[in-house]
Amino acid sequence: MEAVLLDAEEQQSNTHAVKNWISRVNEAFYDVDDLIDEFAYETLRQQAMAEAKRGIKEVPEVFSLPHQIAFRFKMSHKIKDIKGKLKSIDADKNQFHFSERMINTRDDELRKSRETSSFICDDEVVGRDDDKKAIIDLLLNTDPKTKENITVIAIVGMGGLGKTALAQSVYNDESTTKYFEMKLWVCISEEFDVKVIVEKIIESATRKKPEIFQMDLLQSELRKQIDGKKYLLIMDDVWNEDYEKWVILKRLLTGGASGSRILITTRHQRVAETFDTTSYYALEE
Structure with a gap:
């Protein structure tokens, strides 16, 4: 998919179908980004809880176990859904006959458009x-x-x-x-x-x-x-x-x-x- 993205981006102004395909790629990778964030946040949450419980002498072994099971169940379904989306997007790209050109898309280039200020109501x-x-x-x-x-x-x-x-x-x-x-x-x-x-x-x-x-x-x-x-x-x-x-x-x-x-x-x-x-x-x- 990465190999054909550059050609796809250049073609999107000429055809709505290509533009829609790129939009699906973007949405899928936003989902991936959010998924990774959720895992990182859960790790951070567990570390914070561990810090808080250090002073407690006795902690039940099953403490927060239902949460862990529910979290893993939820995330496994999300991963399955994203893999399905990516597989479908990858298969659909063949209809456009894109030429392959490897590109290096850096994270910081994707974030350059974001700018915040100190003001808020x-x-x-x-x-x-x-x-x-x-x-x-x-x-x-x-x-x-x-x-x-x-x-x-x-x-x-x-x-x-x-x-x-x-x-x-x-x-x-x-x-x-x-x-x-x-x-x-x-x-x-x-x-x-x-x-x-x-x-x-x-x-x-x-x-x-x-x-x-x-x-x-x-x-x-x-x-x-x-x-x-x-x-x-x-x-x-x-x-x-x-x-x-x-x-x-x-x-x-x-x-x-x-x-x-x-x-x-x-x-x-x-x-x-x-x-x-x-x-x-x-x-x-």
Whole structure:
């Protein structure tokens, strides 16, 4: 299927049937993406439950067993349905006689179109008061044992749970406005390019796009904006699992005053671990 997608995309403007076939491909792979998210979320949920039960001496062996059985039953049917869809789509492609051309479609290219902002209306976030309070508590509570000026907190959850909306609500809350001298919002989504992210942070701080392009000058401007200030930086929709890239960016952000916080939203716990998070918040459905 991958081998013929490029030819199919070029032909879709000429025939409705090809356009419909590509639409079916997209829908099927959205289903796959959601399925993987559900598995990742269930793993995260079980780990959180295990953490909570560590202090309990006696735990019944069958604890949450019905849930596990129901989850496996539900997911097995979803996998079967998706495999059926893919088999049908793959068979139908033969009628179009596509030419095969191998392409490399990167995840970050698929995510480039997504962009978020810090603004949200108060009435848009429903049923998340407890989550919001928990996140704000994590942001405002200072651990005297922490040696670094900045700490990283992550909101982790599958797609569609409202991680961005929750982060927006926290960002605009009166308590964070009073506590932090500077608030910054950056949507990551695309490839974790440190230079691009630095440009975005500077733009968020100054409200204008930086006119300098050399990385050395950019890092100098970034430090000028944040050094000595207690800031809150929200990095929305993070996918990066490359620790070295994070270390490079973190080095530029350490000049903030004690109590500075970085809050990231991500679908995957692996990302949260990459960012040296002091705590992560698993967002429930």
